[in-house]
Amino acid sequence: MAADALTDYVSEEYLLEFEKNYNEEKANGGKVSDDTTFQYAWCLVRSRLNTDVRRGIGLLQGLLAASEKNRDTSSPRDYLYYLAVAHARLKDYEPALKSIRTLLRQEPGNRQAQELEKIIEKNRGSDAVKGAAIAGAGILVAGGLVGLGMALLKK
Template sequence: MEDVLDEIIPTDELRKFERVYHTQLNVGNITNKAQFEYAWCLVRSKFPTDIKKGIILFEDLFQKGSGDSKRDCLYYLAIGCARLKEYSKALQYVRAFLQVEPDNQQVQTLERQIKKRMEKEGLVGMAVAGGIVLALGGLVGLGIAMSKKS
């Protein structure tokens, strides 16, 4: 399976879906299909600003959606976040998806790809270290607050 995190949409295809979306936006009646297709193109763009726009559109669709549409949004939200190197957030979306469909091979593959990227970039250790620092900071803060009460 090709790494979905490396897939880049051709500019002409992105522009085609962008025109449809903006035409509907101008008339004030955006269909979920047009918004989904445009967001799907945006998260596969090579430009971080496009990916961020795609994530916003998918988050909106997730809030409005149900069933399969929510599931599809989670998948593409994970891809968008991973492409922006927001790996922790991407894994949250993947895990939310897998709670509903634990045997979904496509999402399991995506999870492995995200973890592989984290390892490659040395972020797994940083995430663990960051958690320890946050925990220690919380304990210190709690200790200071307790000592002030005494």
Template sequence: MEDIVNEVISPEDIMKFEAKYKKEEALGEVDNITAFEYAWCLVRSKYKNDWKKGVEILERLYHHGDKHAKRDYIFYISVAHYKLKNYEEALKFCHAILHVEPQNHQAKDLEKLIKKTEKKEAVTGMAVVGGASLVVGVGVAAIGAIVAAVAATRK
């Protein structure tokens, strides 16, 4: 699953699919396949703004696109939210797939990855907070010692 969420597409490929999308958009109607291909490229980009734009297109497709492709739309929305570190949203979309397809291995694997990443980031966050607290505590103790030393020399 990490291969899927970490896959990065070349900027040239994104531009190729974007050009096709924009051309159809200018003509007044974007084919669902063209929109999906472009959104899929955006989700695999290395840029956060592309991930967000990919989510917008995929959500539009979910509501107005091919009924039979809804699972794919939801899956890549979940991947994009994972990359955006919107873990609750990513899990919500994973659970939507699993509600309909309880044995869907991709959704199960993505769900495990999201939960593992959440747990890892929570532990890292606690370590950072703990380290910062220690630094503040040592700093306060040092200031206290300096004040006490200065007070002792004035007596």
């Protein structure tokens, strides 16, 4: 279930529908309801475009800040979960872990959050290994070029 959140994408039509709802509410009174904002943010987080995901993060952070200010204890669960999903999609693992661990401190038995934390940890480890392999290959290539250059200079 948590793995699906990281790999499932929203359709363009669905995203446009929620964007339209969000913009209509904004145009009609300036204040968009938390529900409409969350639905739009949820769609943005599930977009294929990183710019959309980042916009979703901004909306979710705004909702989270407002819920903390109003001492709302029910909504932050969803905001924190989807913040973690959004950051993980962008491979920003530290903020993803911070969000999911904040949720787990509030709800230690939340299995979906526990599963997402494990997936984020696993992905962070795999990406670190890939990064090290790429860096190592770059160093080997650079070393080989330096060696080749030195050999050519000796001739």
